[in-house]
Amino acid sequence: MMMSGKTRVAGVMGWPVTHSRSPRLHGWWLEEHGIDGAYIPLPVRPEDFATAVRALPMLGFAGANVTVPHKEAALRACDDVSDLAERIGAVNTLVCRDDGTLYGDNTDGFGFLENLRAGCRGWQADAGPAVVLGAGGAARAVVAALQDAGCPEVRLTNRTRARAEELAASLGGAMTVVDWDARAEALDGAGLLVNTTTLGMEGAPPLEMPLDPLPRGALVTDIVYAPLVTDLLTRAEARGNPVVDGLGMLLHQGRPGFEAWFGVFPEVTDDLRRFVLGEPGA
The missing domain is CATH 3.40.50.720 (NAD(P)-binding Rossmann-like Domain)
Known part of the structure; x- marks a missing residue:
C-alpha cells in the first residue's frame, strides 16, 4: 500500500479487531475508485478507548468505524452525535471534522434496511x-x-x-x-x-x-x-x-462512513461480497 502526504486515513476501532472484515471492505472500495486512502485495523483496549478516540483528529485521521465493545463509549466521547445515534445509545461511525471535533453517527440501521431491500426486491x-x-x-x-x-x-x-x-x-x-x-x-x-x-x-x-x-x-x-x-x-x-443473510448489513452500513471520509458513496456488488468473504476467484 503506497501512501502519499495527501493520503486520507480511516480505520476500525475494536478489541479485538483482528476478526473485522471492514479493512477488506473499505480496501476494495478504495482500490475500485482509485482513491489515495487507507483503512486500517486499530486494536484499542477498553481502558484506552477514550484517549485513543480523542487522538484521531490530532493524528490526521478522516474518521473511523467503531465495533465491539466500544460503541457505547464512542457516543460519550463525541463532541456531537446524530439524533439517531443518541436514540440508539451507540456510535459506529466517527467523522473527524476540520476543526478537530468528533461527530458520531450510527449506520447499523441503514445497513440493515438496505440489506433487506437489496436481498428481497419489493420488501x-x-x-x-x-x-x-x-x-x-x-x-x-x-x-x-x-x-x-x-x-x-x-x-x-x-x-x-x-x-x-x-x-x-x-x-x-x-x-x-x-x-x-x-x-x-x-x-x-x-x-x-x-x-x-x-x-x-x-x-x-x-x-x-x-x-x-x-x-x-x-x-x-x-x-x-x-x-x-x-x-x-x-x-x-x-x-x-424469502430469506436474507446478514453479510449485507455489514457491507451497507459501511457506505455512509466511506462517503464521509473519502468522498464517494460506494456500491455493494456480488464481487464485493465474495471478496469480503474471502472466496476463491474474488
Missing part, C-alpha cells in the same frame, strides 16, 4: 409486524430503523425479559414485549422475523425457533454472517419463506 417495512429476537445493541439499531421505516408493530422477545422491556421503554412506539417461551406465538401474522442474537452463530448455542405460525410470505433474516447461511435461514427457506 416494505410497512407490510406487517416485525418479530425481533434479542435486545442488545444490534436489536436497538434494528428496531429504530424499522420504526423509522414505517413498521406498524415490533414484537420484541429476549431470553432476559427485563432487557427487552428496557429497550421498549427507551425507544417507545408500537412495541410489544413477548416472553421468550412465547416467541413462536409472536410469529402469527408477522411480515418479518429478525434474529439479532448470537444464537446460531459459529461457536454459540443453536437458535431454537419454531416457524410453524410464521406466514409463508414473511421475510426471515439473521444478522449473523458466520455461518453465512444459519440454521434459521435454512429452515425458513425450506418452508418457502
